[in-house]
Amino acid sequence: MLTIALPKGRLADQTLDIMEKAGYDVSAARDKSRKLILEDKDAGLRFILSKPSDVPTYVEYGAADIGVVGKDTLLEEGRQLYEVLDLGLGKCRMCVAGPAELKDKLDEIPNKRVGTKYPNITRSYFEGVKGESVEIIKLNGSVELAPLTGLAEVIVDIVESGRTLYENGLDVLETVADISARLVVNRVSMKMKEDEIKPMITKLKETLAEE
Amino acid sequence: MGNKFYTPDGFNDQFPGICGVKRELESKLRNLFLLNGYEEIETPGVEYFDVYKEFVKEEELYKFTDSKGSLLCNRYDGTIPTVRFCAGRNYTLPVRFSYIENMYRSGKAGGGKLSGFTQGGIELLGASGAKSDAEVLAIAIKSALEIGITDLQVSIGQVKFFKGLMNQLGIDEEGQSKIKNAIANRDSVTIEKLDISKEDKETLLMLTEAGGTYDTIDQIMPRITDEGAKEALSNLKEILDIMERYGFLKYVSVDLSLIESIDYYTGMVFKGYTYEVGFPIISGGRYDDVAKSFGKDIQAVGFSLSLTLAITALMRQDKFVPSKCASVIVGGDFELATATAEALRAEGTPAILDTTGMDEETLENYAKEKGIETVMYMGGEA
Numbered sequence: 001m002l003t004i005a006l007p008k009g010r011l012a013d014q015t016l017d018i019m020e021k022a023g024y025d026v027s028a029a030r031d032k033s034r035k036l037i038l039e040d041k042d043a044g045l046r047f048i049l050s051k052p053s054d055v056p057t058y059v060e061y062g063a064a065d066i067g068v069v070g071k072d073t074l075l076e077e078g079r080q081l082y083e084v085l086d087l088g089l090g091k092c093r094m095c096v097a098g099p100a101e102l103k104d105k106l107d108e109i110p111n112k113r114v115g116t117k118y119p120n121i122t123r124s125y126f127e128g129v130k131g132e133s134v135e136i137i138k139l140n141g142s143v144e145l146a147p148l149t150g151l152a153e154v155i156v157d158i159v160e161s162g163r164t165l166y167e168n169g170l171d172v173l174e175t176v177a178d179i180s181a182r183l184v185v186n187r188v189s190m191k192m193k194e195d196e197i198k199p200m201i202t203k204l205k206e207t208l209a210e211e
Numbered sequence: 212m213g214n215k216f217y218t219p220d221g222f223n224d225q226f227p228g229i230c231g232v233k234r235e236l237e238s239k240l241r242n243l244f245l246l247n248g249y250e251e252i253e254t255p256g257v258e259y260f261d262v263y264k265e266f267v268k269e270e271e272l273y274k275f276t277d278s279k280g281s282l283l284c285n286r287y288d289g290t291i292p293t294v295r296f297c298a299g300r301n302y303t304l305p306v307r308f309s310y311i312e313n314m315y316r317s318g319k320a321g322g323g324k325l326s327g328f329t330q331g332g333i334e335l336l337g338a339s340g341a342k343s344d345a346e347v348l349a350i351a352i353k354s355a356l357e358i359g360i361t362d363l364q365v366s367i368g369q370v371k372f373f374k375g376l377m378n379q380l381g382i383d384e385e386g387q388s389k390i391k392n393a394i395a396n397r398d399s400v401t402i403e404k405l406d407i408s409k410e411d412k413e414t415l416l417m418l419t420e421a422g423g424t425y426d427t428i429d430q431i432m433p434r435i436t437d438e439g440a441k442e443a444l445s446n447l448k449e450i451l452d453i454m455e456r457y458g459f460l461k462y463v464s465v466d467l468s469l470i471e472s473i474d475y476y477t478g479m480v481f482k483g484y485t486y487e488v489g490f491p492i493i494s495g496g497r498y499d500d501v502a503k504s505f506g507k508d509i510q511a512v513g514f515s516l517s518l519t520l521a522i523t524a525l526m527r528q529d530k531f532v533p534s535k536c537a538s539v540i541v542g543g544d545f546e547l548a549t550a551t552a553e554a555l556r557a558e559g560t561p562a563i564l565d566t567t568g569m570d571e572e573t574l575e576n577y578a579k580e581k582g583i584e585t586v587m588y589m590g591g592e593a
Contacts, residue, residue, distance in 0.1 A: 062489025082397040084419075182400070188491065189483045190397075191364045191464075 001042050002189075002196050005064035007052030011181055013069045014089045021208040024200075044196070049152065056081060065189035065197065071179045072158055076118045082190055085183035088208060092179045093172075094121060098147050100155035100171040109153055115146030116156040117137050125156065125176045144168050159200050221326025229522065230490075233329070236312050236358045236518055240331040243357050244309035247350055249333045251309050260284050261329035262295050265504050266475055267399060271318045285315035289332045290498065297336050298505035304337025311518075325519060332495075332515030336502075339510040341449035344479045344497055348450060351483060351514040352459050353494050359530055360485050360521055363462050365493065366422065367481040368469025369447055375440025382412050393419050394468045410434075423467040424451055431467070446479060471505050472551025475501050481514070487527035492520045535582065537561040542574040543589035 006012040006029070018025045028040035028045040037044040047065055052073060059067040060079040061105045067081075072081065072094055096106065096114075106112075113135045126134045137152050139145075144164055146152040159165065159172055159180060184205065190197055220223060225233060225302075241251065250406025260282040263272055266534035272284040273500035278550060297306060311331040318326070333350060334342055355363045358489045373394070377387050393401040397419040402412060414434050420427075427446050435441050447465055453462050469480050471542075476496040483493025483532065525531040539555055541548040555562040563583065565574060571588045578586045 061488060062487070082401060084397055087398040137342075185397075187490055188489055191366060191466075191484045192362070192486050 001046060002066060002193065002200070003048060003056045005050055005058040005067040006050050006158050007055050007068060007070075007076055010050045010054070011068060011070075011090050012049060015087065015181070017208055018089075018204060020201075021101045022203040024203075030093045031041070041127055043089065051138050053058050053077070059184050061187050062188055064065075067201075069180065069184055070181055071128050071177065072121070074184070075121045075124075076178060078120060080187060082185040082187055083182050083183055084205060085208075087181040087204075089181040090179070092158050092160040094118070094156065094176040094179055095159045095172045096154055096156050096174040096176060097144075097159065097172050098172050100169060102154065103171060106154065111135065112154060113137055113152040114154055114156055115143050115152035117125075117143060118140070118156055121176065122156040129176075133189040144170060146160060146210055164188055219326075219336065220525055223325060223327070227536070228459035228533035231536070232531065233518060233522060235534065236521070237331065238328075239357050240311060240354055240516070240518070242308070242355055243350070244331070246393065247307075248519035249307040249334075249335075249350075252293065252296060253310070254286060254296060254312070254551055256312070257283050257285045258286060258295070263287055263291055265524040266363075266501070268524055270296070271316055273315050273317050276426060283413070284391040286312060287316055288314055289330055290334060290513055291501065293334045293513075294336070294501050295336075295505055298502050298507040298509065301335075303341070304509065305343075306336050308336065309333045324588055328517055328519035330517050332513060334513035336509050336510060336511040338512070338532070339497075339499070341446050341479075343452065343455035344446070345450045347495060347512045347514050348454065348463075348479075348481055349457050352457075352462050353480065354486070354516050355483055355493060355521070358366065358516075358518075358521055359525055360492065362486050363483060364485070365463050365481055365483040366466035366469055366480055367447060367450065367463060368466050369443040369479050370476050371446075371472060371478055372443035372467060373438050373470045375437035375443060376414070376418075376435070379435065379437035379440060380407065380414075382407075384568050390415065391470055395470055397468055418467040422467065424463065424465055427467070443478075451480060453575075471472060471520060478512070483516070485521075485524045486526075488520050488524045490520060492517050509552070537563040537583060539563060539585045539587060540574065540581075540583045540589045541576050541589065542569050543571070543587075548587075551589060 006015055016029055019026050024045065025040060025043040028038045031038050037046065037048050047090045048058065050058060050069065054078045055067040055069040057077040058064040060083055068087065070090055075146055095096060114122050115137045117139060119138050122136050137146065143155045143157045146155050147170060148168060154173065155174060162172060165171060185197060215421050244251065250434065260272065260274060263284055267287050272283045272287055274282060277283055287311060293308050293310065309332065311329065313327055314330050315327050316574060333347065336349055347458040352363065352365060379580045382390065394415065398421055399416055402415050402419065417431050428448055433443055435444065451463065452462065455461050469482060477499045478497030480496030482491040484491050486500065493514060493516050497512040500512040539560060542564040543554045548564055552562040569577060574588060
């Protein structure tokens with residue numbers, strides 16, 4: 001029996017589509033009830049639906065063997081996991097964004113204040129990559145408000161189409177990382193349930209290559 | 212009342228029933244270590260910060276000062292204090308030491324991974340080569356089996372193999388740390404994106420595949436030209452040969468992605484896994500350079516087993532039977548009861564003597580609640 005942690009929402013459905021194409025019976029997980037654990041004993045699969053940012057936690061502790069999680073969450077949480085497959089879903093970029101006039105002038109602002117939902121990614125980008133200290137202001141949503149209200153000069157956030165940014169007079173200033181959904185595996189499960197997990201990775205890989 | 216009733220994050224009380232089992236497992240480990248000639252030592256549990264500072268991240272140590280202002284820390288692991296102990300004395304090498312102690316690690320806890328936990332382990336100091344590596348690995352496997360962890364998988368890797376391979380591929384230090392992370396995380400996505408030849412990529416991807424035994428080594432050997440990397444593979448092969456003689460080959464697999472975490476390992480490394488806990492219960496390897504920090508050149512290899520994680524695993528695998536203290540309670544006439552309890556104890560039966568003067572009914576109810584099998588109520592009532 002494999003336990004798979006899926007992030008509630010669209011990404012879960014898209015992942016199930018890929019699994020179905022790869023020949024897995026995922027009908028149990030299509031259950032639209034409010035159940036959080038969906039089990040199919042015959043298929044040997046159990047799905048748990050969790051908040052996206054909690055998926056790596058379930059997998060790291062071994063409460064789930066496998067998980068699907070955005071690279072943004074992986075970078076932010078920095079957990080001890082095997083990251084085995086790029087599912088190519090939910091593609092977007094982690095960016096530094098701010099007023100359009102700051103383009104190419106980002107490095108000129110000293111002691112920047114950066115608003116973000118991702119304090120760890122922000123710190124490792126500014127300290128590790130750019131080699132500068134910044135003041136990080138942790139926000140929980142509508143991060144674009146920060147530069148508009150003067151709370152921060154710039155933000156670090158996920159950018160998909162960039163529409164919210166443009167409509168508010170903001171622009172992408174620098175790209176921190178490319179983001180997409182990854183298949184992650186608990187390090188112990190990879191060893192103890194190798195017979196179930198390795199074929200699954202191979203099948204999913206083949207399915208993705210066909211697309 | 213503040214925090215009076217609680218233990219700090221990451222620290223647990225050991226309940227009766229569990230503590231008893233833990234002590235039993237500790238004795239089993241202790242006997243096994245002694246049987247293999249590893250004498251037990253006890254380090255104080257408090258070390259100078261200087262002892263650890265080269266090996267452990269500062270934030271992972273519990274630090275405090277003594278009355279002279281010297282910076283101290285709690286024991287973080289068994290290895291470093293054992294090397295300190297050995298390096299400061301003139302032992303004829305090789306020397307074999309064992310320990311069963313509590314370790315204290317600040318920082319992330321959870322999932323059965325605590326900040327305070329018990330480890331048992333051994334260190335073989337002043338011995339190099341695959342035969343010594345294999346001795347330690349074999350005792351690690353025996354330890355797990357001895358305490359009832361029979362669903363066991365041990366991955367063995369080689370730090371020198373990775374170093375040699377990087378040398379062969381001509382990758383600079385920055386690239387190395389990126390590749391090291393990618394391989395430790397089995398992150399094939401990052402490896403595919405690397406700016407190196409297709410053949411080199413294939414070689415790196417082979418490292419991320421979960422391992423077999425001899426086949427894994429034979430598969431990658433033809434691609435290796437670096438002498439250090441070749442030696443590393445032959446070292447693993449020799450270890451496998453010895454494991455086969457012990458009949459332990461079924462527990463072991465080669466995992467060349469095992470290069471992460473603790474940087475002080477210099478040769479073969481291993482981690483042992485079981486079901487129902489998300490973290491390895493066994494961890495070990497060769498660390499030839501650690502003693503250099505103490506001004507000595509002592510090649511060494513060792514392992515530790517987390518008893519705390521092992522007990523969690525046994526519980527979740529339904530293999531855990533809580534220990535019981537007394538099977539008899541004696542009450543009633545105090546003089547008679549005392550004599551009876553003493554007689555029982557003399558023949559080795561654990562017996563509780565009622566010192567509170569319970570009547571027969573109260574005593575029976577008390578015994579029932581406590582799960583004490585036999586109640587002996589002495590005379591008096593007739």
